[in-house]
Amino acid sequence: MGDDDNIRTEIRSLISSLPSDADFQGAKIYNYQGCWYRNFALQAVIDFQRNCKPTDTDIILASYPKSGTTWAKALTVALLERSVDGSCNNHPLASGSPHMLFPSSPRVFSTHMPLHTLRQPLMNAPCKIVYMCRNVKNVLVSLESFCRGVHYFGPFWDSVLSYWRGSLEDPEHVLFMKYEDLKAEPCAQVMRLAEFLGCPFSQEEKRGGSVEKILELCSFGNLSSFDVNQTGTHDIFFRKGEVDDWKNHLTTEMQKKIDMVIQEKFQGSGLEF
Numbered sequence: 360m361g362d363d364d365n366i367r368t369e370i371r372s373l374i375s376s377l378p379s380d381a382d383f384q385g386a387k388i389y390n391y392q393g394c395w396y397r398n399f400a401l402q403a404v405i406d407f408q409r410n411c412k413p414t415d416t417d418i419i420l421a422s423y424p425k426s427g428t429t430w431a432k433a434l435t436v437a438l439l440e441r442s443v444d445g446s447c448n449n450h451p452l453a454s455g456s457p458h459m460l461f462p463s464s465p466r467v468f469s470t471h472m473p474l475h476t477l478r479q480p481l482m483n484a485p486c487k488i489v490y491m492c493r494n495v496k497n498v499l500v501s502l503e504s505f506c507r508g509v510h511y512f513g514p515f516w517d518s519v520l521s522y523w524r525g526s527l528e529d530p531e532h533v534l535f536m537k538y539e540d541l542k543a544e545p546c547a548q549v550m551r552l553a554e555f556l557g558c559p560f561s562q563e564e565k566r567g568g569s570v571e572k573i574l575e576l577c578s579f580g581n582l583s584s585f586d587v588n589q590t591g592t593h594d595i596f597f598r599k600g601e602v603d604d605w606k607n608h609l610t611t612e613m614q615k616k617i618d619m620v621i622q623e624k625f626q627g628s629g630l631e632f
């Protein structure tokens with residue numbers, strides 16, 4: 360048996376020793392360092408923790424699933440590409456899904472891992488971490504398993520709090536963004552993101568409408584109209600792209616239950632939804 364096979368066997372044995380449960384779709388999930396993963400994701404997480412070689416300029420986009428990862432990825436790619444060619448014309452986003460575009464420098468990664476599990480592989484590299492948070496009511500898929508926290512990449516609360524606290528402790532390297540804020544004040548938020556990523560808009564760019572152009576390029580309507588985002592598996596990242604759609608889906612009883620959990624989990628943190 361080669362080294363790779365030994366490592367695979369070791370990882371499989373580690374996984375089988377972890378606490379397990381079933382998620383809302385009945386798939387087996389494992390609790391590793393406080394976060395629930397399906398098998399394939401967990402293998403990738405362990406591989407990443409063991410083999411990641413961070414560089415100082417790496418950018419990591421973190422989020423809980425369904426929180427606006429695709430939007431954050433598109434905006435980041437658009438911000439970085441604009442500094443290269445200065446325009447949005449014939450942009451790579453028009454022909455490639457945001458999830459398939461990997462700028463080589465700086466490198467951009469995305470993950471659903473909570474912050475404490477990222478710290479170990481990143482060691483002390485001064486990477487920039489952007490966390491996209493979304494109102495839990497828009498994120499939740501299955502109330503019961505969601506509130507119990509037994510959901511892949513869950514508990515949601517721990518993911519959000521890990522990055523919230525990380526952003527308070529180390530604002531130079533961890534930026535906490537909210538999907539709802541990006542919707543409510545897009546120009547201010549995208550300028551905040553650009554500033555954090557080290558590619559702020561110049562006065563000339565602002566006067567020339569560069570901020571608005573990037574927002575239009577990355578808007579739900581524009582991105583979801585590209586063929587690449589309507590085919591294959593990429594269409595799952597585009598549904599409605601609205602704030603407060605939960606009001607059309609949650610009963611009053613469900614809303615009360617989730618409000619109680621929010622109150623319990625986030626009280627004292629300074630984070631509000």
Ligand code: A3P
Pocket residue numbers: 422423424425426427428429430433497577578579580582596597598599600601604
């Ligand atoms: P809805 O299901 O509420 O429509 P993720 O990328 O983390 O999987 O998040 C998916 C959510 O972000 C979906 O929300 C999707 O419609 C929304 N979304 C995707 N692209 C967007 C964009 N460019 N602007 C706003 N929302 C977007």
